[in-house]
Amino acid sequence: MSTLDATGEAARRPFPGRRVRTGDVLLQGVAGLAALGAVVLLGLIAYKIVDGARLSLSTFGLGFLTHVGWDPVHSRFGAGGFLFGTAVTSIGALLLATPLALGIALFLTELAPRWIRGPVTALVETLAAIPSVVIGLWGILVLGPVLHDHVMPALHSTLGFIPLFGPSTTGSTIFTAILVLTIMILPIVSSISRELFVGVPPELKEAALGLGTTRWEMVRGVVLPYTRGGVAAAMILGLGRAVGEAIAVAQVSGAFNNGISWNLFSSGNTLAAQIALEYQSAETNLDVSSLFYLGLILLVFSLVVNLLARVVVRRGARRQGVLAR
Amino acid sequence: MRVETKRQPLPPRERLQQVFDIQDLTAIYGSKPALKDVSMGVYRNLVTAVIGPSGCGKSTFIRCLNRMNDLVPGFRQTGTIRYHGQDIAAKDVDPVAVRRTIGMVFQRPNPFPKSIFDNVAWGLRVLGMKDNLPERVERALTQAALWDEVKDRLKASALSLSGGQQQRLCIARAIAVEPDVVLMDEPASALDPIATQAIELLLHELKSEYSFVIVTHNMQQAARVADMTAFFSISRGEEGDRWGELIEYDSTEKIFTAPSDKRTEDYVTGRFG
């Protein structure tokens, strides 16, 4: 600090020259380093995963993606079966969760009496807070047996002509995994959709109703088109969550089936679950490296999902931006 | 201030046909009455203006006429609103059917984020008026004095139109489904004078086919377009509570030149505090 000598220099120059404050520099520097750290962390994750997968990448190349089978004895690994299992379980879950989530969101924004909106919203979002290992535990010990004893035989006997609904031998199946994943992505899709629906301008809804349309016609003509982009993004994020879920699927999908089966009532496996299941049994370098390869596929997928969701949201926002003006 | 009116003289009352017969209408939000004991009739093929200070319940009033207030949580109303003799607030009356017959144009232009064509066509499709769709759209746009401006870009987004064009599109949207009555809540308040004039002309053109109820803040506008004018004002109770009331309802000529109530006179001459 300068002295309070008002007679000398300070009197002629009330504002001393710009000076660099150590505190400012320090805080900005440390905070900036932290932000840089977050960016570096993401790069490091990518680097380490690629690094770990290097051996498997050079051994199997892109053939890894299509080879079906995981054979540690002969050191022959491939992601084909898991890619198939991942696609079936996550798309299945998305197909079940989306209509249900949209229904919940419409219920919460258009139909429910005001006093239950808050509590029901909180309850549905609480579902997202339940750890996957607990849902998996419930899936394997409660849901699986019920499905095996009642649901799967019924579906097989009525819809058995469709290959998807084959005979079942256990409660731990692709079907069980689909249902468990549905529960896990439901709150994501529904809470984003709810927020989108709340954001639809009431003037537009009134305009539709003022023409003498029913509530459903208003929803179809105004609410759903208006939120299309955001709902698509919510679905993409839900898909990302389903694809990346390891634990619950490892618990309920029957696992240790590395092949491809169209029968939903047989066991299956996914990329993420396979990594989780091998945590104790990976022995050789190639074995471990192949797990990293699976991880690399997941990482790339999660990147794509995030960027895609952003692009979709931005496109939607542009459309609505025109509307705001 | 006196406002010149240039309208044809009204036919005698007994030749007028009543569209709405409103008796003792009281409207309440939660526990707060917004409007008390309104009784008046609305006549066929006339333009009826509703004027009054801000907050006197003008919007509340016309939103009662097509049950738009059903959508407001906590809203209640008492009294009767008869439309051609039938109580529209009755339990067994479907608000969807009411709104289909009694259309509405809102204060701010609110076109759907669809193409110009689809804005008009959407209601027609949903309501099952799918025959001659292009002709119907063209007729509505022509009636709303918008056709010439948009006929070459019907596929363009409605949001690319100017505010005045958007409002005329909203009017086209409302009249395309051939309602009996069109309610307008300050349709010109967000528009410039030229767009406002276009809409006023359009009311003159269309009133042979429809009946209009128009809320307006602008007294000159009421004087220019309306055959009948209802003046609402705010009344205050002893405990500081306030509600809207119908003060005077008569031919526009009368309201603006020889009002019978002091409050009306103060308001139309601009002496209103």
Next chain:
Amino acid sequence: MSAADVSALQRPNDRLRRRRVVNRGMELLAWLAGALGVAILGVVVWSVAKRGASELNLDLLTKAPVPFAIGNVKQGLANAFVGSLVLVGLATAMALPFGILVAIYVNEFAPRAVRNGVGLVLDVLNGVPGIVVGIFVFGLVVVSHGQSAYAGAIALAVLMLPLVARATIEVLALVPNTLREASLALGVPRWRTTLGIVLPQTVGGIVTGTMLAVARVAGETAPLLFTCSLAGTSIDSNPGHALQTIPVAIFELSESADPADHARAWAAALVLLLFILFSSLTARWLAARSRRKLGRAT
């Protein structure tokens, strides 16, 4: 339309009747969806509560498991509870300051483009599956140093970082600019304004965000499998060792064929669920309260 059509208001034509039926049907479906959403939560929570409550006793919380137990030996999961505490505590200690600093940079210093860039990075980090984070830390730490609570905590911290940073950015953005200007106008330097005036306003929001992040990672299993799962059965709190944790214990017990193991898995799941529900509900309540307060202030 003529006055004769008035009757249509009461006796709708076939078309309107059909539209009304469709509308009713759709409304019914939405009601069912809402009920189903709540029912799913109810069924899961009820299953865990019913099965877990009978096994929930002091032994579970205080005694270590006994390997290869024969007969009715009293055993618990105390090692897992201690381990989870250590891991989550360590992870919070790493992620909290890191996340707050990132948020301060993003909200108070960064130019727009950088802000968006870091925001994107946080979103992407948040989207990286837990299992991938697990093998990342495996490659980073475990390969050279072996499994440990440190390794597990790093993995959890990676998951917490975007959550804490995002939550802090959100509350920082709520602090009215007038407050910053008031302080700067007094001649207070930027760093003191940020740390002394702005940051204290956001403590509530940061606490909330951290609680939600803790609730989230306390139940994470996937990132721990490769970093902190090969643990002993003794009660241990040395972060240099691999420690047992509740989620990993539930995972292992659920794969077992022994019903007694299932029972302990349910009990542990109940404790975990109670902790998570308690902290996320408290966090929600705090958030609602502080938002009301901030709302009044502005």
